[in-house]
Amino acid sequence: MKRSKIAGMGFYVPERVVKNEELTRLMDTSDEWIRERTGIEERRYGRKHEETTSTMAAIATRIACERAGIEPEEIDFIVFATLSPDYYFPGCGVLVQRELGITHREAGALDIRNQCSGFVYGLSIADQFVRTGMYKNVLVVGSEMHSMGLDFSTRGRNVTVIFGDGAGAAIVQPSEDPERGILTTRLHSDGTYAEKLSFINPGCHGGYHRNRLDEPVDYGYPPADTYGEIFITPKMLQDGLYYPYMDGQFVFKLAVQKFPEVILEALQDAGLQPSDINLLVPHQANLRISQFVQKRLGLRDDQVWNNIQRYGNTTAASIPIALCEAWEAGKVREGDLVCLAAFGSGFTWASALIRW
Numbered sequence: 520m521k522r523s524k525i526a527g528m529g530f531y532v533p534e535r536v537v538k539n540e541e542l543t544r545l546m547d548t549s550d551e552w553i554r555e556r557t558g559i560e561e562r563r564y565g566r567k568h569e570e571t572t573s574t575m576a577a578i579a580t581r582i583a584c585e586r587a588g589i590e591p592e593e594i595d596f597i598v599f600a601t602l603s604p605d606y607y608f609p610g611c612g613v614l615v616q617r618e619l620g621i622t623h624r625e626a627g628a629l630d631i632r633n634q635c636s637g638f639v640y641g642l643s644i645a646d647q648f649v650r651t652g653m654y655k656n657v658l659v660v661g662s663e664m665h666s667m668g669l670d671f672s673t674r675g676r677n678v679t680v681i682f683g684d685g686a687g688a689a690i691v692q693p694s695e696d697p698e699r700g701i702l703t704t705r706l707h708s709d710g711t712y713a714e715k716l717s718f719i720n721p722g723c724h725g726g727y728h729r730n731r732l733d734e735p736v737d738y739g740y741p742p743a744d745t746y747g748e749i750f751i752t753p754k755m756l757q758d759g760l761y762y763p764y765m766d767g768q769f770v771f772k773l774a775v776q777k778f779p780e781v782i783l784e785a786l787q788d789a790g791l792q793p794s795d796i797n798l799l800v801p802h803q804a805n806l807r808i809s810q811f812v813q814k815r816l817g818l819r820d821d822q823v824w825n826n827i828q829r830y831g832n833t834t835a836a837s838i839p840i841a842l843c844e845a846w847e848a849g850k851v852r853e854g855d856l857v858c859l860a861a862f863g864s865g866f867t868w869a870s871a872l873i874r875w
C-alpha cells in the first residue's frame with residue numbers, strides 16, 4: 520500500500536492583531552499574567568460578519584492547493600476540523616466546498632469535532648483514504664473563529680485570553696517514494712472528563728450531565744414533560760452559560776502527561792527515538808506545556824516550533840498554521856522527520872510522524 524504525504528500547505532490569520540494590552544481594557548487581566556502563564560503576547564481576531572471559519576479555511580486551502588499543484592476543483596474529499604463552525608448545521612465541510620467552487624458531485628465532505636486534536640485526527644482519516652486508493656487529493660483543514668464566541672467579561676478571562684482566530688490547510692496525496700510521507704498516526708480519547716474543557720450550550724443535554732461539572736448548574740430548563748424543548752433558555756442567556764468552560768489546571772496536568780506519551784508511542788511504532796525528530800510541532804495550547812514536553816523528550820529549542828506567542832491557541836487550526844509557518848521558514852526540509860502532537864477537549868489526544 521502506498522504511503523500518503525502532505526503535498527502542500529497553506530495558512531491564513533486575520534489581519535487584526537489583538538495585543539494583551541487591548542484585553543486589559545475589557546476584563547480584569549494583565550499583559551504580565553497572560554505572558555507568564557501562557558506565553559501569549561498577541562492573537563488575531565477575524566472581521567466580524569465578514570470573515571467566518573469557512574471563509575478563512577478557503578483562503579488557507581487555496582494556498583495549499585497552489586503549493587500542491589492542483590486546482591481546488593481536483594479535491595476529492597474534505598475533512599474539516601473546527602469547534603467554532605459557521606452554523607450548528609450543516610457543517611463547515613460543505614461551506615468551504617461551496618466557497619472554493621467545488622461543484623463536481625464526486626467530492627465528499629466530513630466534519631470532525633475533535634477540537635485541539637482535530638487536525639491530527641483529520642490527517643489520519645486522509646491517510647487511510649489515500650493509502651487505500653479511495654481518494655487522490657484530500658483536503659484536511661482546521662479553522663477557528665473563536666472571537667465570536669468568547670466571554671469578554673472578567674468571568675471568562677481564564678479562557679478568553681488564550682484563544683485566537685485562524686486557519687490552516689493541507690492537501691494529502693499518494694507518495695511516490697515508499698520511504699516518505701505519513702509514517703504513523705496514533706489517536707486516543709477518554710470521555711471521563713468531557714466537561715472539564717467544554718462548550719455545552721446549545722445542546723440537547725437538558726442538564727442531564729450536570730453532576731459531572733464541579734458545581735451543578737441550573738440551566739433554567741422547563742419541566743421535563745414540556746414538548747418543544749429549547750436549546751437555549753432565558754436563564755442561560757442571563758447567566759452567560761453559552762460560553763466555553765475550562766478547568767485550566769486539570770487540563771494542564773493531563774496535557775503534560777499525554778503529549779509525551781502519545782509522541783513516544785508514535786516513535787516506538789516507527790522504531791525511532793526522540794533524538795530522530797527534526798521538528799516537533801505541538802498543538803499550541805500553552806507555551807509552558809510545549810516547554811515541558813520539549814524538556815521531557817530532551818529536545819533542543821530548534822527542534823520545536825512554537826508560535827503561540829503571536830497567534831494564541833487556535834485549536835484545530837494551531838497545528839496546520841504552525842507546521843505551514845515552519846515550512847515557510849525553511850525549518851521543514853526533504854527527508855526531515857516531523858512529529859505532530861495534540862491534546863484537548865474530550866479528552867482526545869493524537870500524534871503523527873511524517874518523513875517529509
Ligand code: UT7
Nearest residue numbers: 548549552556635676677680767768770771774804805863
Ligand atoms: O488547547 C486545549 C488544551 N488547553 C490547555 O491545555 C490549557 C491548559 N491550562 C492552562 O493553560 C492554564 O491552566 C491556564 C493558562 C488556563 C490558567 O493558568 P493557571 O496558572 O492554571 O491559572 P489558574 O486557572 O490556576 O488561576 C490562577 C489565578 C486565579 O486567581 P486566584 O483564584 O488565585 O485569586 C484566577 O482567577 O489567576 C486568575 N486568573 C487570571 N488572572 C488574570 C485566571 N485567568 C486570569 C487572567 N488574568 N486572564
